[in-house]
Amino acid sequence: MGSGKELLILCLLCMLQECLSACRLGFNTQGSECVDTNECEDDPGPCGKRTQCFNTVGSYYCQCQSGFIHVRGLVNFTGTDGQCQDHNECFSEDACGHNAYCNNLIGSYKCTCHSGYTNTSSVGGHCIDMNECKEAEMNREDICGVKGSCKNVNGSYWCKCQEGFTNYGNKRNPCSELSCDSFSAGSGPAPSLGGLADILSMMRNSCLALSHQLTDAETTGDVLLEKLFTATDAILSPGDLTSSEDVSRLLGVMEDSIMLIGPQLKDNFTRIETIETDGEIAVQREKTPPTGPVHLTNKNATLDTDWATAVGTGSYPGFALAALLTYKNLEKSMNRSFEELTGHEKDGVDPSFKISSRVVSVVVSNPSPQNLSYPVNITLKHLEDAEESSRVSYVCAYWNERGAWSTAGCYQQYSNATHTVCTCEHLSSFAVLMALYPIKHTFGLLLLTKIGLTISLLCLILCILTFKFCHSIKGTRTTIHLHLCICLFMADLIFLAGISQTKPVGGCRFVAAMLHFFFLGVFTWMLLEGVQLYRMVVLVFNATIRPLYLFLTGYGTPLVIVIISAIIRLKGYGTDEHCWLSLNDGLIWSFFGPVCFIIILNVFFFIVTVWKLAQKFTSLNPDLSKLHKIKAFTVTAIAQMCILGLMWVFGAFLFQEGPVAVAYIFTILNSLLGALIFVMHCLLSKQVRDEYAHFLSCICTPQKKRYSDFSSTNPSSSQSPGSQSGQHTGESQI
Known part of the structure; x- marks a missing residue:
């Protein structure tokens, strides 16, 4: 009941106001007249942002600015109907055309032409083809190179190259000159490498295909x-x-x-x-x-x-x-x-x-x-x-x-x-x-090398003279020892005089070849000694080896190895530091390979020899004197092989990086080998000592005394030649 009264009062008031006012809504009273009110002049305006306001008689209406659109799609509206938002013109395919990129802006958009197209207007205009060839000519630019001709195409241009020039499949590249002759075998030394001619042929064909502007899927870059x-x-x-x-x-x-x-x-x-x-x-x-x-x-x-x-x-x-x-x-x-x-x-x-x-x-x-x-x-x-x-x-x-x-x-x-x-x-x-940088050898090492090798050379000279002129020990083993000492003497002499003489290169290679030959000769004659000991124990009769066979084996085998090695890798003889075999190209195995083979064979012969000796010592009627001599021969041969083999174990590291101690050990063992041969085969032999004593007595005793002694003892000594010859014959057989 209360609300009805209020409504009634409100209606009465409105009727009263209309009766009292002479102008309608949207008009203002000016004196006795009603004048239209311009709502668009109000601040702020009734339409809101990004709009345009249009006044009408007694009212107004709003429209969105260009580039904007009403949220409800209205064209004309009032401030109470909603707002305007940005319109994305790029949704329309006709905004920039097919030859441009459309970039939306707040209330607008911008067209960016594709490469090869141009447009004088950045908004709303369509892009047209750019004639790059004409522009380059006007700007005096050579976009295709000296030997290329420019051809305009829609949105781009092509460079057509003359024969002998190419743009490597990219027609917009300038034409570059090709040099296919660089892939010709006749442009340089004849290729001796297997397969290089195939590479040259393949690349030349590809080069010529580019030169003639040909396309081939098989010759693409990848x-x-x-x-x-x-x-x-x-x-x-x-x-x-x-x-x-x-x-x-x-x-x-x-x-x-x-x-x-x-x-x-x-x-x-x-x-x-x-x-x-x-x-x-x-x-x-x-x-x-x-x-x-x-x-x-x-x-x-x-x-x-x-x-x-x-x-x-x-x-x-x-x-x-x-x-x-x-x-x-x-x-x-x-x-x-x-x-x-x-x-x-x-x-x-x-x-x-x-x-x-x-x-x-x-x-x-x-x-x-x-x-x-x-x-x-x-x-x-x-x-x-x-x-x-x-x-x-x-x-x-x-x-x-x-x-x-x-x-x-x-x-x-x-x-x-x-x-x-x-x-x-x-x-x-x-x-x-x-x-x-090579280690500078100390004075002590140089002095030891000279003294040691000099002693070894003197001992080897005595051995050579003994084996050559001592008739009481003539035989196959003596011949072997003689030539073993000759090879070792020549090797030590060349080593002492020429191992460091690296200039001239030809002389250094000759020294290296001689060292290769004589050191291999030492091992070869040592192998022959092992073979001879084996024959003396195993064969009862005809245990000797003919000298011709000895020489062919002792000198022929090393000579063949050196000749083959020199033919295959002559440059491997001599290095920048020493006149010896190179360690870089495998040539060193032409020495260590035969050496290892010889040592293995000698170990086999010595094992069989010792085994056979043990059997003979246990037999019922052994010839003890002969067996003891063969036993002594075997022991000296084994000792000789051990020192020679051990020497070259250190010799393997002598010509490359290694401690100075290696050089000392090699020099000491090399010196000991000559002295060892002299002691074992000369000083420890009673027959050789007797020969030395007789030789010294001939030198030291006066001439007259020697003559009287000889005449006085002539009758009693008339029988000695026979007995001595028998002794010599027996030793020769051994």
Whole structure:
């Protein structure tokens, strides 16, 4: 009842106001007239943000500004009907056309033309084709190169190259000249490597296909790269390359091939690894020369440079390339040709060199890689970790056009036990070389060597004279001992005089060959002694060996081995430090192989000999005098073999890195061997001592006294020749 009263009162009041007011809603009273009210002039306006207000007689209406739309889709509305929001014009395909990108803005949008199209208006206008060829001609730009003709196409342009030029499959690249002759076998030395001719043929065909603007799916960059590395593995897998020319030819073909293949690769970065090679190739394809750093790395090497260095200062071909190639085993074939490495002396001593890292090649698209604007840094991992030593230093070197290692333009920036950083002003194939400085032999070692070998030589001279002129011990064993001493005497004499005379190279090789021959002769005659002892125990009759057979075996066998070794690897005779066999190419086994075989055979003969002697000593009627002599002969032969074998156990480490004690032990044993032979075969033999005593008595006794003694004892001594001859005959049989 209360609410009804209030409603009634309100209605009465409204009727009263209308009766009292002369103007309707939307009008204002001005005097006696009703004038329209402009609601759009109110502050703030009745429509809200991003709208336009339109006044009408007695009212108003609102519309959204351009680029905006009502939340309920209304065109005309009032402030109470809602707000305006941004309209995304890019939803409409006709906003910018098909040749532009549409970018929505708050209340608007922007059109960005595709590459090759242009538009004078950034909003609402459609993009039209740009004639790049005409613009380049107007701006005097050569976008296709000297030997290329420009053809405009919708949204782009093509460069058509003349024969002999190519844009590597990218028709917008300038035309670059091709050099297919670099893949011709006639452009350099005839390839002696098996498989290199196949690589040359494959790359030449690909080069000619590019030159004639042909397309072949089988010759795309990725396929060619895989074929190239597979063919390279086939060349490197069998073993070491035999000559520096072969190495240089292979490296040159690989670098030229990467230059041809790189621009044809699909990706900007390509990594390929095979059994023998490892490659990283980075390519940038931009209209303008790229900038920024270049970093290529693998587990053995790292390349740090920049794209400006990779491009160079010549005309930009539309691409930039940088590649790092690593050869996993090529250092074995290139561990030579150090003649051009000079200026590394230390304390007046020239070092010996060996490769201490993998061999790497750096390839860039710079047309002048020998004159880089900025040097490149190459970090190489050492093949073996090394301790700090004054005997070792690391040298950065490159393989030059003459097929030798050189340090010109390459410097060591930093080096530790595991890596060396090289800075090089030109590009080629690189490696880290280890410079080994030989230990200077102390005065004591040099003195011991001279004294010891001199004593050995004097003892061997006495042995040779004894075995040659002592008639009481003539026999097969004496002949063997004589020539064993001759070989050992010549070996020690050549060792003393020429082991360190490394210049000239030909003379050093001759010394090494003579040492090889005579030391093998020593072991061969020692084998003949073991055979003779075996025959003396096993064979009852005809135990001697004919001298012709002895000479053919004792001197012929070492001669054949030396001749074959020299034919196969003549350069292995003589090193930078000693005139001996090289330890790097396996030639040393032409000495240690026969030596080990001879020692094994002699051990067999000595075991059988000792076993047979033991059986004869236990027999019913042994000839004790003869058995005791054979026993003594066997003991001396075994002792002789043990000292000679032990000497060369240390000799195996004498010509490489090792403690000075090895040189002392080798020298002492070498000296002991000559003295041992003299003591065992001369001084311990009663017959030889008697011969010495008789010889000395002839020298020391006056001439007249000797004559009287001879005449007085002539009758009694008339029987001695017979008895002596019988004794000699018996000894000769033994």
